[in-house]
Structure formats: C-alpha cells, structure tokens
Amino acid sequence: MALLDVRNLSIDIETAQGKIRVIDKASLSIVDGSIHGLIGESGSGKTLIAKAILGLHASNWTVTADRLFLGQTDLTKLSPRDRRKILGKEISTIFQEPSTYLDPSQKIRVQIESVLPKKSWKQYCRGLLKKLGYSNVPSSRRLQIKELLHKVGIQNHVSVLNSYPHQLSEGMCQKVMIAMAIANNPRLIIADEPTTAMEAVTQSQIFRLLYKLNQLNNTTLLILSNNFAHTSKISDYMTLIYCGQTVESGSYKHIIEAAMHPYTQAMLKTIMYDGKEHGHKQEIYILPGNIPSSNQLPIGCRLGPRCPRAQRICVKNPTITTKKGHSYRCHYPIKLS
Numbered sequence: 001m002a003l004l005d006v007r008n009l010s011i012d013i014e015t016a017q018g019k020i021r022v023i024d025k026a027s028l029s030i031v032d033g034s035i036h037g038l039i040g041e042s043g044s045g046k047t048l049i050a051k052a053i054l055g056l057h058a059s060n061w062t063v064t065a066d067r068l069f070l071g072q073t074d075l076t077k078l079s080p081r082d083r084r085k086i087l088g089k090e091i092s093t094i095f096q097e098p099s100t101y102l103d104p105s106q107k108i109r110v111q112i113e114s115v116l117p118k119k120s121w122k123q124y125c126r127g128l129l130k131k132l133g134y135s136n137v138p139s140s141r142r143l144q145i146k147e148l149l150h151k152v153g154i155q156n157h158v159s160v161l162n163s164y165p166h167q168l169s170e171g172m173c174q175k176v177m178i179a180m181a182i183a184n185n186p187r188l189i190i191a192d193e194p195t196t197a198m199e200a201v202t203q204s205q206i207f208r209l210l211y212k213l214n215q216l217n218n219t220t221l222l223i224l225s226n227n228f229a230h231t232s233k234i235s236d237y238m239t240l241i242y243c244g245q246t247v248e249s250g251s252y253k254h255i256i257e258a259a260m261h262p263y264t265q266a267m268l269k270t271i272m273y274d275g276k277e278h279g280h281k282q283e284i285y286i287l288p289g290n291i292p293s294s295n296q297l298p299i300g301c302r303l304g305p306r307c308p309r310a311q312r313i314c315v316k317n318p319t320i321t322t323k324k325g326h327s328y329r330c331h332y333p334i335k336l337s
C-alpha cells in the first residue's frame with residue numbers, strides 16, 4: 001500500500017522572466033515500509049517536490065496535483081495549519097549540510113531535548129521520584145536521549161551531548177539530525193541529499209544507518225539524491241527525475257534489470273554492477289549535452305535535445321505507461337523497440 005501517493009504534481013513559479021513550470025506532472029508512489037530513492041542530477045527538482053509535499057511553498061508558487069495523499073489523508077484538502085500539524089507528526093526531514101540546520105549557539109543536548117515528544121505521565125513520576133531524593137531512578141528523558149544516540153551509532157553520547165555543532169564533524173552532525181528526525185517515530189523520513197559534502201567513508205556510514213533504521217523500525221524513507229550508485233544500493237524502489245519530469249519509476253529489479261527510459265539507461269551506464277569495476281582507463285559514459293536552465297526548458301519530453309532516441313514526436317510530452325508497478329514516460333522506450 002502507498003504511504004505517500006503523488007500524481008501529476010506540477011509547480012509553476014512566477015519569476016522576473018515570467019512563469020516557469022519547474023515541476024511538470026511528477027508522480028511518486030511510496031510503499032509503506034520501503035526505501036524509495038528519488039534520483040536525478042542537481043537542479044532536477046527533487047527539493048521542490050519535497051517542499052510541495054510538505055506544503056512549504058513560497059507565495060509565487062502555484063502547485064497543482066491530481067492526487068496528493070498521505071495514507072488516507074488528502075493533503076490538498078487540508079488548511080495550511082492542519083497540514084503542517086499532520087506533517088509535523090508524520091514526516092521528518094533530514095537535509096544536506098546538517099551543521100547549517102543545527103543552532104550554533106545551543107549544545108546538542110538542548111537541541112535534542114527540544115524535539116522530544118512531551119513528557120508522559122510515567123516520565124513525570126520518575127522526575128518526581130528523583131526530586132524526592134530517589135537518586136538511583138534514572139531520568140527517563142536522559143535514557144531516551146542516550147538510546148536515540150545509540151540508535152544512530154553514537155557511542156560517546158556524553159561528549160556529543162555537551163558539544164556545540166561546530167565542535168562536531170559533518171558526519172556526526174548528520175547522525176544527530178537523524179536522531180532528531182526519528183525522535184517522534186515519524187511514518188516517513190525525507191532525506192534530502194543526506195551525504196553531500198561528506199567523505200566517502202562517512203557517506204557509506206550514513207547510508208548504512210538509514211538502511212538499518214528502515215529494517216529495524218520499518219520507517220519509510222524517501223531519499224533524494226544525485227548519487228545513483230549509492231542510493232540504488234539501499235533502495236527498494238526508485239524514481240528517476242530529469243529536469244522536473246519524473247521519467248521512470250519501479251522496483252530495484254525493474255530499474256536495474258529492465259530500465260525502459262533512455263535517461264535511466266544513461267544513469268545505469270555511469271555506474272558499475274556485478275562487481276565489474278570501470279577499468280583503470282575505461283571511459284565513463286556521460287550523456288551528451290547539458291541540463292537546460294529553467295528559463296530555457298525544451299517543450300514536450302525535456303530529455304529530447306540530449307536523447308539518443310529522440311524523434312519528432314518527442315516535442316509532445318509522453319503519457320505515463322505502467323506495467324506491473326513499473327512506469328515510464330517515453331515515446332520510444334528501450335525494451336519495446
């Protein structure tokens with residue numbers, strides 16, 4: 001069952017050059033309990049989609065969608081206030097460059113405490129017992145924080161809790177952000193480029209951690225990334241996005257073994273599989289041409305000018321074809337020719 005179902009989401013932004021359709025009929029269906037990678041190059045529109053789901057639109061945006069459901073809730077029918085209330089409880093977000101999202105003037109302990117759910121009756125009783133001199137009763141809030149940090153692989157929790165963000169590495173800050181994101185047991189975590197600007201070892205650690213969270217807590221994860229190789233390794237499902245248009249979506253097997261869209265094929269060619277490394281002097285495939293700027297978007301299929309299979313009809317936006325949960329938008333899909 002889909003936890004999040006987005007169909008034909010479009011975003012038009014009013015700019016000094018006129019209205020620009022930055023997201024053009026994007027669709028995304030996220031299965032409850034799965035890891036879903038939304039993968040596309042920088043500037044392809046991943047963050048805009050996440051913002052539209054979260055209702056974080058600026059006033060110069062027009063957002064339309066045929067369907068925008070979180071579970072049984074139609075998000076388009078909610079007032080902005082109700083939507084924020086629901087989403088704040090059900091969805092957490094993790095951003096790139098975590099240190100910029102943490103408050104530089106507060107110690108980590110204070111920042112984690114601020115996102116913990118309100119004290120339960122049991123926690124009040126424990127606090128009261130402590131005040132009455134029963135010092136061997138551990139504060140359950142402290143225990144909660146310790147457990148949270150251990151969950152995200154931080155063993156030296158005392159020193160981390162007493163640090164300011166600038167005293168920690170970017171990888172450690174991201175682990176703290178992940179701890180804060182899971183504090184309220186959200187149903188969905190949206191991780192926007194969670195490993196950008198991190199060293200390779202730290203990137204792998206963070207991806208392993210997200211995978212573990214999904215496996216142990218059944219938390220649904222939507223990972224926005226431009227790193228096809230890393231993201232595909234832990235994703236159950238993937239959606240490829242190019243220039244604001246989602247081009248293909250399906251299970252790991254569909255995408256890796258039966259990719260239909262030329263863009264997905266191009267992405268696949270840039271990585272290695274079955275232990276086959278790109279040879280020392282082997283050329284890495286790169287799609288010819290450049291991503292167009294948002295005020296010079298091609299009409300129809302936006303990959304057209306760079307696509308090796310493009311023909312005249314591609315100036316018309318292809319409709320979506322879905323077979324057994326595998327969907328793609330292309331006039332000349334690869335397997336069918």
Ligand SMILES: Nc1ncnc2c1ncn2[C@@H]1O[C@H](COP(=O)(O)OP(=O)(O)OP(=O)(O)O)[C@@H](O)[C@H]1O
Nearest residue numbers: 013015022041042043044045046047048049226294
């Ligand atoms: N407020 C805005 N006004 C006009 N254009 C915008 C605005 N915000 C984003 N864009 C444009 O929309 C496109 C998509 O941006 P977005 O940030 O969603 O990309 P992204 O895929 O998340 O990239 P990255 O991986 O670099 O974060 C970009 O071309 C960007 O220039």
